[in-house]
Amino acid sequence: MIRTSFGLILLFAVIAAACVAFGAYFSLVTLQTAHRKAVETRFGVTAERIVASAQTAAGLGIALPAQITLADLTRREARLDEAILSIDIIDTHDKVLFSSDPARITDSDGSRPANAVTRRIENDLAATIGRVVVRYNPGVLAEGESALEGELQTMAMPTLIGSAFATILIGVLLAAGLGRAAKRAADPSQWPRAARSALAEAEAAHAGVRGGERP
Amino acid sequence: MIGLRAGISLAIAVILCGALAAIGFAARDAVERTIVPAIAAQAESVGRSAASLVESAIAAGVPMDRLVGVESYLESLRTANRELAELKLVDIAGRSLGSAGAPPEDDHATQVVTSVTARNGAPLASLIITIDPGVVSDQVNALLVDVAFIGIVSLLVALELVALVVGARGTEALAALESRVRSLSQGRLWMHTDAAEQLPFVAPIDKHVALLHARHEKARAEAARRGDTEAVLNLDALSARTGLGTVHAGENHAATVIRPALFLFMMAEELARPFLPRLAGTMAPANLDLSRDLAISLPIVVFMAAVALSQLPFAVLSERLGRRRGFVIGAALAALSYAGSAFATDYWLFLATRATAAIGYALVFVSAQGHVIDHSRPQERTAALAVFVRAIMVAGLCGPPIGGVLADRLGDHMAFFGSATLAVLGLLVAALSMPRSVPVRDAAGVSGADLMAALKAPRLAALLFGCAFPAKFLLVAICFFLVPVELQRQGYSAAAIGRLQMIYPILMVAAVPLFASLAERHDARAGFVLTGGLVAGGGALLLLFGTSPWIVAAVLALLGLGQAMSIAPQSALVAESARHMPGGRSAGVLGLFRLIERTGNATGPAAAGFLLATAGFASASAAIGLMVVLGALGFALSGRSRASGQDRAGPGAATSTEGSRV
Structure with a gap:
């Protein structure tokens, strides 16, 4: 019984620690996702400005490959934010038409890079005619993510250890209480008050019947 | 009196609440230090772009005070970025050249100032952007609500794991001792019949109570022999008050036994909920004769239909197989189907694996429900079914956020291996914890x-x-x-x-x-x-x-x-x-x-x-x-x-x- 109790207490301590770790990890993932969203919104704003220009020109009948001012626009927007690696204007055949990085022009880029924000360019009929891809420095994300990780880890580790120890402490106290209660329960003179009262009532009733009295 | 198992479950709940609240506070600080600046960086990006546009206009020869369309441009930026409360272009003398929006009521609102300069670097104007602290605070609060929800999910997972341990057979002796001590503390002197009667901690208690019951029985027989009706009635009233002469059948564990296995299995299915529509959308062939929306919803429709249609035949099949066997076969079929979904690259094959998963799901559901009903006494059935319902609801709460993270980290297909693993765990827990199957050979068809x-x-x-x-x-x-x-x-x-x-x-x-x-x-x-x-x-x-x-x-x-x-x-x-x-x-x-x-x-x-x-x-x-x-x-x-x-x-x-x- 003692072994079972202590085994249980240890198991509960592991569960408590594991669930704190689980909560901390999922909180970290949630914050990292929110951070990525906040960072990418910034590059999304840049991409949307270029999309707006391209769509305005398309609305005036200028085909995307003919929008040569987009080259200057991408270069100007890329210069404004040092975290931007390149801004590409890509057609529906995945061909890079214009880019802030001239080396990327005419590259066929059908890939979906990990650290990039994409916005579609549509014509007046809402058909996709191309897309703007802003590739950004992954260091921007990594910096924030590791800061978040550090902050949460600082709190999670002592909390995790504290939870396990608190569970063990309360478990030991409860087990000791149960052990004492078990010992008292083995001796009717030490039973809890309600049980002693019931016992006294029963003994009186039984004695009454034995003695011919009514209980 | 609170037992070791109940007490420690309660303690874990309280400890986890405190621990997760501490993590929540840490998350709030982290958000203030990391995510709020990222939101401010967005305003800086907008400011730099707008300033650059003004600089281009000035470089092209447009005088500063002749710029046109400034207000509509700033207004379009404000509309596109709801974090920005006010955008204002002012010249070096502080005169406004155009503005959009209004300053927020909060005096401590963050301002981002971007200089508009001439080619030689001389300052010409400033673009002042005021960030709306209310919008930022709403975003932070929404994030903290998400973190709090994760805390609730962690707590629920912990309680299910505690239930798994508490319901294990190894704790029967402890449960028996707690049950006897609790009865005595309530003044109930009934006999307990359970598997722990001969255990050293329990036997002395049972011995005293058995002696008392024997005396009570003898006294009642004596009163009855004498024809003393009043004494018999009084002894019976004593029995009713104290439990003397009554045998207590012990707690009903039908639902407790099935709860962990059911929780694990149901969570396996719930994991897929957040990414299933996205996965179906990417798998649907372009030349499909169905609308894209229908193609996305079809795996869900197929699953629901297969579960619904299986309910009637599986109710009987589960009786014929026996509840444990039914659960195990259903979980095995579902686990194989989840693995199949993970490997499937063809849309129609994927649909087929969803249908077989539904068949496994229905068999598990019916078998678990049948187990609870078969093994609970009528007066306990509502409470037992509540435990059954709760396991499903908790799985429904915990599964989607975990599945979402798995899919983000491992990919949608690989996340199905998480479902397969959970289904196998549910199978193992059911095989170890549920009582041996008693097939009803003559269970009637309907x-x-x-x-x-x-x-x-x-x-x-x-x-x-x-x-x-x-x-x-x-x-x-x-x-x-x-x-x-x-x-x-x-x-x-x-x-x-x-x-x-x-x-x-x-x-x-x-x-x-x-x-x-x-x-x-x-x-x-x-x-x-x-x-x-x-x-x-x-x-x-x-x-x-x-x-x-x-x-x-x-x-x-x-x-x-x-x-x-x-x-x-x-x-x-x-x-x-x-x-x-x-x-x-x-x-x-x-x-x-x-x-x-x-x-x-x-x-x-x-x-x-x-x-x-x-x-x-x-x-x-x-x-x-x-x-x-x-x-x-x-x-x-x-x-x-x-x-x-x-x-x-x-x-x-x-x-x-x-x-x-x-």
Whole structure:
């Protein structure tokens, strides 16, 4: 019984620690996702400005490959934010038409890079005619993510250890209480008050019947 | 007296609340230091771009005070970035050259100033952007609500793991000792019959109590021999007060035993919920003769249809196989199907794996429900079914966020391996914890005539069509369809809608055991089913007074409370009706019950869509709420008419505890 109790207490301590770790990890993932969203919104704003220009020109009948001012626009927007690696204007055949990085022009880029924000360019009929891809420095994300990780880890580790120890402490106290209660329960003179009262009532009733009295 | 198991469960809940609150505070600090600056960087980006445009205009020869379209340009930037409260272009003398928006009321609002310079670097003007602290604070608060929800999920997972340990066979001795100590502390001197009678901690207690019982029996026999009726009556009253002469059968563990296995298995399916539509969308071939929306929803429709159609035949199959075998076979089939879904690259093959997963799911569901009903005494059935319902609801709460993270980190296909792993774990836990299968070889199949006969069971038709069907119809129509559509129309984000929808399952998880226990204690299952229907249906009528998020939240809260009141007593009433079916066709009644419920699930969105198009959100919701209220009243009236009809049958007729005759 003692072994079972202590085994249980240890198991509960592991569960408590594991669930704190689980909560901390999922909180970290949630914050990292929110951070990525906040960072990418910034590059999304840049991409949307270029999309707006391209769509305005398309609305005036200028085909995307003919929008040569987009080259200057991408270069100007890329210069404004040092975290931007390149801004590409890509057609529906995945061909890079214009880019802030001239080396990327005419590259066929059908890939979906990990650290990039994409916005579609549509014509007046809402058909996709191309897309703007802003590739950004992954260091921007990594910096924030590791800061978040550090902050949460600082709190999670002592909390995790504290939870396990608190569970063990309360478990030991409860087990000791149960052990004492078990010992008292083995001796009717030490039973809890309600049980002693019931016992006294029963003994009186039984004695009454034995003695011919009514209980 | 609180036992070791209950005490430590409570302690873990309290400790985890404290620990997760500490992590929540850390998360808040981290958000302030990391994410809020990222939001400010967005304003800087906007400022740099706008300043650059002005510089280009000036470089092209446009004088500073002749710039045109400044205000409309700034306004377009403000509209596109709702974090920006005010944008203002001022020259070096501080004169405004154009502005959009208004400064926020908060004096401490962050300002981002970007200089507009000439080619030689001389300052010409400044673009001042004021960030709206209210919008940033809303974003931070929404994030903290998400973190708090993760805390709730962690706590629920912990409690399920604790239940798994507490329900393990190794703790039987501890449970026996706790049960005896608790009885004594309540002044109950009854005998306990369980597997732990000979254990060293328990035997001395049992020995004293057994001696007392023997004396009591002897005294009663003596009084009876003497013909002392009053003494016999007094001794019997003593028995009733103290439990002397009574053998206590111990706690019923039917639901406790199945809970961890069911939780693990149900979570396996729930993991896929957040990424399934996205995965189906990417797998659907471009040349498919179906609309894209239909192709995305088809895996869900196939799953739901296969589960619904399997309910009736599997109710009987599960009896024939035995509950444990049924659970294990169902979980194995589902696990293989999840692995198949992980490997499938073809859309149609993927659909096939979803169908087989549904068949496994239905067999597990029916077997687990059958186990709870088979192994619980009638007076404990509502509470046992509440544990069953709770395991499913908790899995529904915990699965999607975990599945979402798995899919983000591992990919959608690989996340299905998470489902397969959980299904295998559920299988193992069921195989180890459930009692050996006792197959019912002559379990009768169910024909249409049998089902018609079943519907003639007392109040069953009114219960199924007046309460069970409308309850699921209301849930799916309001919570899963009309509310998201309406809130989306009002401009709320998917995340905000998702947070509001969480009101329903959280209330269900918290309140189902409480109401089930109250229904048992007051012996009023029918009353709880009726009240639950009135509360849930009546709640939807609130939408006639407005459709603000607060009213929607109140509707969802009343839906959760109402269904928490009715769900377990309703299942218990059906199980009770099924017990009275002649010819051993009880499984068919349970299958019929689940089939009708799932028909409500399936028809809810379609009917709600039609009503939304014809009557609008508030009227559609109110009409559905009214249907639920009328259904519940119909159920109440069926009890009255039956009771009054049988009152005429004479005083000898048996009266059930529900107020109707059985």
